[in-house]
Amino acid sequence: MLILTCPYCGIEADETELASGGEAHLTRHGPGTSEDDFSNYLFTRQNPLGVHFERWRHAHGCGKWFHAARDTGTLEVFATYPAQTAEPPKTVCDAIRKRRPGWTWQGTA
Numbered sequence: 314m315l316i317l318t319c320p321y322c323g324i325e326a327d328e329t330e331l332a333s334g335g336e337a338h339l340t341r342h343g344p345g346t347s348e349d350d351f352s353n354y355l356f357t358r359q360n361p362l363g364v365h366f367e368r369w370r371h372a373h374g375c376g377k378w379f380h381a382a383r384d385t386g387t388l389e390v391f392a393t394y395p396a397q398t399a400e401p402p403k404t405v406c407d408a409i410r411k412r413r414p415g416w417t418w419q420g421t422a
């Protein structure tokens with residue numbers, strides 16, 4: 314069972330208390346962008362076996378959205394953090410690299 318700690322209220326919640334919001338850190342594309350960019354924004358998602366960033370809502374708790382960095386293969390959770398970031402905080406990336414040496418966020422160090 315997946316258990317995530319809500320970064321707002323600090324409660325460890327299992328997945329029955331949470332609502333999944335899909336992949337985190339998507340770049341939004343709206344009117345005026347190319348058909349390909351808009352189509353990719355709507356339909357293209359990563360589905361890695363390994364480190365993944367996801368949006369979750371503490372639906373049966375405080376109701377707030379947050380992000381979780383976890384391994385989809387092992388269910389190991391590296392961190393949860395507030396959703397108001399365009400990319401994972403450095404502390405989260407450092408925590409992942411500590412357990413997955415060589416891992417990089419979108420190919421950057």
Ligand SMILES: [Zn+2]
Pocket residue numbers: 319320321322323324371374375376377
């Ligand atoms: Zn909460």
